[in-house]
Amino acid sequence: MNANDVIEAYVHDVARQLPRRQRNDVAFELRALLHEELQARADEAGQAAEADMAIALVRDFGQPDDVAARYRPAFTIIDPVDGQRFLRATVIGLAVIWVLGLLTCLCQPLDSGSAVLRMLGQWWSGTVMSSLWWPGLLVIGFGGAAWARRRWPQGHAWTPRNNDRIPGGRTAMVMVVISIFCGIGVLIDPRWILDMALHGRAAPAAYDALTYTDTFRHRQGPCLLTALLLNLPLMCAVIVQGRWTPRLRQLELALGLVTCALMLWAALDGTVFVGEASDRTVKFMLVLLTVISLGSFGMRWYRGLRPTPAPRTHALH
Amino acid sequence: MVTANSTNLELELRRGVVVLATLSQLRTPRYGYALRQALADNGLSIEEGTLYPLLRRLESQGWLQSEWKIEDGPPRRYYALNDRGRALLVKLTASWQGINEAMDRLLKEDDR
Numbered sequence: 001m002n003a004n005d006v007i008e009a010y011v012h013d014v015a016r017q018l019p020r021r022q023r024n025d026v027a028f029e030l031r032a033l034l035h036e037e038l039q040a041r042a043d044e045a046g047q048a049a050e051a052d053m054a055i056a057l058v059r060d061f062g063q064p065d066d067v068a069a070r071y072r073p074a075f076t077i078i079d080p081v082d083g084q085r086f087l088r089a090t091v092i093g094l095a096v097i098w099v100l101g102l103l104t105c106l107c108q109p110l111d112s113g114s115a116v117l118r119m120l121g122q123w124w125s126g127t128v129m130s131s132l133w134w135p136g137l138l139v140i141g142f143g144g145a146a147w148a149r150r151r152w153p154q155g156h157a158w159t160p161r162n163n164d165r166i167p168g169g170r171t172a173m174v175m176v177v178i179s180i181f182c183g184i185g186v187l188i189d190p191r192w193i194l195d196m197a198l199h200g201r202a203a204p205a206a207y208d209a210l211t212y213t214d215t216f217r218h219r220q221g222p223c224l225l226t227a228l229l230l231n232l233p234l235m236c237a238v239i240v241q242g243r244w245t246p247r248l249r250q251l252e253l254a255l256g257l258v259t260c261a262l263m264l265w266a267a268l269d270g271t272v273f274v275g276e277a278s279d280r281t282v283k284f285m286l287v288l289l290t291v292i293s294l295g296s297f298g299m300r301w302y303r304g305l306r307p308t309p310a311p312r313t314h315a316l317h
Numbered sequence: 318m319v320t321a322n323s324t325n326l327e328l329e330l331r332r333g334v335v336v337l338a339t340l341s342q343l344r345t346p347r348y349g350y351a352l353r354q355a356l357a358d359n360g361l362s363i364e365e366g367t368l369y370p371l372l373r374r375l376e377s378q379g380w381l382q383s384e385w386k387i388e389d390g391p392p393r394r395y396y397a398l399n400d401r402g403r404a405l406l407v408k409l410t411a412s413w414q415g416i417n418e419a420m421d422r423l424l425k426e427d428d429r
Binding site: 022026028029030032033035036037040060061062066067070071073 | 348349350364365366367369370371373374377391392393394
């Protein structure tokens with residue numbers, strides 16, 4: 001391979017990554033410029049242009065991918081400002097999907113080594129590989145948000161807002177209160193859902209599946225009902241105040257932690273429903289709800305600003 | 318590590334002036350290699366891998382015009398400022414002078 005071949009190969013590798021309409025023109029110009037640069041180096045060295053010299057020249061010029069990218073206008077799908085959030089959402093989402101998938105697979109009987117390997121294979125193909133929809137969805141979401149910011153910059157200008165505001169306003173809080181009433185109804189008698197949905201025409205087995213055990217009805221049930229009822233005055237106070245005051249936030253946190261403890265108690269100690277499948281499902285939901293709630297409280301604490309900065313150990317000079 | 322970081326910062330500093338330096342040398346038509354030589358002769362060496370794609374980008378953004386010419390050698394693409402490019406050069410020059418004066422004052426304060 002001589003110097004000319006080196007330059008030809010390099011120009012080809014750059015040009016093939018360029019849009020068709022500018023490919024030939026850029027290739028022609030790049031080839032001429034590289035030859036001129038090479039001749040200048042050869043003249044300076046006082047020798048004929050050789051392949052080694054040409055390789056050194058194009059390596060100084062840059063990787064063909066990088067050079068081709070420099071010829072094109074900058075193109076970003078996810079804005080750098082969203083990079084960290086995208087990475088965090090991807091990692092957390094994948095971790096949740098993989099752990100939930102693994103827990104589901106672990107519910108199968110694992111009585112031999114081959115059963116474990118089969119379960120892992122099932123987890124890999126059924127959960128891990130198919131979980132790639134999540135980063136794909138995030139790319140579409142973040143890409144769309146970046147495009148909207150560039151397209152309508154005025155609409156995304158920063159506006160001051162109170163940190164103690166109610167997300168969604170009072171209407172959202174009224175919806176929360178309605179949801180709590182529905183939750184109370186379900187907690188008192190979950191078969192009410194069947195009556196609502198099927199007007200009493202559900203199969204007797206369905207009613208049996210949603211029948212509480214005596215243990216739950218007398219132990220965890222009343223405690224959970226009390227915790228749920230206590231949310232009502234709290235939400236009403238937020239609606240009246242029109243904002244989350246620090247005291248209301250503290251009450252919400254305390255009540256939330258108590259509710260999480262009660263849900264864990266119900267999930268781990270005894271049975272909730274007479275039906276085995278419905279019991280397993282509701283316990284899974286209770287654990288999931290606890291994890292999400294605790295994660296939400298933890299995230300709020302982690303992201304919250306401390307009233308005073310950490311004390312400095314070194315004075316400024 | 319300190320050297321690598323300082324090199325990156327220096328590159329970042331230079332990157333900010335590459336466009337203005339390039340525009341300043343294109344009041345008259347020049348082709349890529351001659352432009353790089355002109356900049357180097359004036360004390361500003363710009364890597365060829367940075368300069369040549371930059372010329373294309375500035376042209377596609379509408380600041381430069383170009384044409385192929387044959388003048389005592391192989392065909393070369395000559396770039397020059399168009400009307401928009403000249404207006405941009407005036408604007409960037411004013412900004413640069415303002416920044417330069419401010420930096421002069423700031424750096425002199427540090428010398429005291």
